[in-house]
Amino acid sequence: MRPPSFEFERPTTMTDAIRAVTEPDEGMFYSGGTELLLAMKLRVIHTERLIDIKSVPGLDGIAQVEPHTIEIGARCTHSRIEHDEIIKRCLPALSRLCGNVANIRVRNAGTIGGNLCFGEPHADPPTLLAALGARLRLVGASGERLVDADDFIRDELETIREPDELLTHILVPIPSGPVTYRRFRHGERPSVNVGMMWSLDPGAPTIANARIRVGALGPRPQPLAAVEAVLCGAPVAQAGRLIDAALPAALDDLEVNEDRHGSAEYKRHLAGVLLRRNAAEAEAECEELRR
Amino acid sequence: MTQSITIAFSLNGRSIQVAVPSNALLIDLVRDRLGFKGTKRSCDMEVCGACTMLLDGEPISSCTTLAVDVDGREVTTIEGVTPAKGLSRIQEAFVVHGGLQCGFCTPGFIMAVTALLRRNRRPTDEEIRHYLHGNLCRCTGYTKIFEAVKSLVGDEFNEEVA
Numbered sequence: 432m433r434p435p436s437f438e439f440e441r442p443t444t445m446t447d448a449i450r451a452v453t454e455p456d457e458g459m460f461y462s463g464g465t466e467l468l469l470a471m472k473l474r475v476i477h478t479e480r481l482i483d484i485k486s487v488p489g490l491d492g493i494a495q496v497e498p499h500t501i502e503i504g505a506r507c508t509h510s511r512i513e514h515d516e517i518i519k520r521c522l523p524a525l526s527r528l529c530g531n532v533a534n535i536r537v538r539n540a541g542t543i544g545g546n547l548c549f550g551e552p553h554a555d556p557p558t559l560l561a562a563l564g565a566r567l568r569l570v571g572a573s574g575e576r577l578v579d580a581d582d583f584i585r586d587e588l589e590t591i592r593e594p595d596e597l598l599t600h601i602l603v604p605i606p607s608g609p610v611t612y613r614r615f616r617h618g619e620r621p622s623v624n625v626g627m628m629w630s631l632d633p634g635a636p637t638i639a640n641a642r643i644r645v646g647a648l649g650p651r652p653q654p655l656a657a658v659e660a661v662l663c664g665a666p667v668a669q670a671g672r673l674i675d676a677a678l679p680a681a682l683d684d685l686e687v688n689e690d691r692h693g694s695a696e697y698k699r700h701l702a703g704v705l706l707r708r709n710a711a712e713a714e715a716e717c718e719e720l721r722r
Numbered sequence: 723m724t725q726s727i728t729i730a731f732s733l734n735g736r737s738i739q740v741a742v743p744s745n746a747l748l749i750d751l752v753r754d755r756l757g758f759k760g761t762k763r764s765c766d767m768e769v770c771g772a773c774t775m776l777l778d779g780e781p782i783s784s785c786t787t788l789a790v791d792v793d794g795r796e797v798t799t800i801e802g803v804t805p806a807k808g809l810s811r812i813q814e815a816f817v818v819h820g821g822l823q824c825g826f827c828t829p830g831f832i833m834a835v836t837a838l839l840r841r842n843r844r845p846t847d848e849e850i851r852h853y854l855h856g857n858l859c860r861c862t863g864y865t866k867i868f869e870a871v872k873s874l875v876g877d878e879f880n881e882e883v884a
Binding site for chain 2: 432465
């Protein structure tokens with residue numbers, strides 16, 4: 432089915448793109464179209480104008496910008512991120528995640544920025560990016576702002592981005608410890624996913640800080656705060672035992688939508704299984720580093 | 723009124739210049755306007771792979787690609803990888819191994835396998851399964867398709883024929 436008709440514009444600068452999306456009437460930014468065109472074909476989203484940002488320079492690069500930060504252009508496709516040498520070296524878990532989004536065709540066309548801006552709860556990147564403590568750069572007519580990935584998705588299919596703000600880059604701090612991501616999939620989208628990052632104390636096999644996000648269960652990725660708390664300052668070798676003890680109460684605190692992918696109880700169980708497997712992988716990685 | 727945009731692109735090595743409505747989809751342009759019917763539409767939502775074409779050599783879903791987006795680029799369809807006489811080695815392998823029954827998904831599979839083997843002449847079993855995960859076949863149960871692809875691994879791959 433073809434999408435309803437729209438005007439198509441191809442600005443070549445960021446300023447023109449931001450102006451074009453509001454004048455003469457409201458339009459939408461467009462790049463890969465893997466989510467947007469589907470929604471337009473299904474008549475779920477309607478827009479009079481598509482502002483194609485593929486001719487705006489500077490949005491499809493990946494670079495190390497500060498000693499400990501990777502900057503990913505929002506227009507990078509999942510395939511581009513999967514195969515990038517910097518990502519493979521510094522954020523291998525993100526490379527693997529991008530290499531498993533949907534299917535090869537979606538990975539070739541769909542972009543990381545589009546994925547985030549759609550706010551689809553059953554998505555892979557938002558959960559891991561939140562666990563990594565990523566920040567997103569939004570540029571609008573009145574300037575730019577940096578927001579935490581944690582705060583970006585407000586609700587199901589809803590973000591804090593204003594219609595005239597363009598998500599330009601994703602800034603990811605380079606982790607100092609293991610990063611793990613697992614999902615349970617129905618069809619091509621995750622029905623539950625868990626991303627985890629540990630920072631390690633230099634020289635000691637101790638977890639300095641842990642960030643755990645559980646995605647796809649509610650409208651947005653949620654922290655497992657109680658588990659994070661028990662892991663802070665804990666020896667790596669104790670992680671599994673501490674997680675087991677704190678997990679049941681932490682899972683009960685999660686907001687879980689029951690749907691055709693399962694009951695709340697079942698999905699909480701899956702989240703626990705994925706977290707334990709992440710922890711086992713992280714422990715093994717720490718063990719590897721010590722050798 | 724629908725906006726009309728003139729695009730120029732290469733279709734199976736042939737230069738095409740055509741004016742399209744901004745909301746035209748690549749699959750409709752290629753099948754209905756240009757008359758190449760080998761590409762099939764099925765799910766219409768990027769899941770089944772029947773409509774797979776190569777854009778600058780990489781697989782995309784032509785059912786959810788705007789025609790205006792191929793401006794200045796190279797599009798390859800099943801017609802572009804089929805020799806004037808006979809079959810390509812990939813097509814031949816599908817026949818020999820029984821990698822098709824009704825055949826509706828086959829053009830999409832052939833395009834995906836073409837892209838896979840151009841990128842990686844010696845994919846592992848896991849890499850084959852992972853790459854083809856997004857192409858659905860409701861007849862074969864995939865084993866025969868997998869065997870067909872497997873038979874081509876490490877083959878001296880000839881881009882002209884493939």
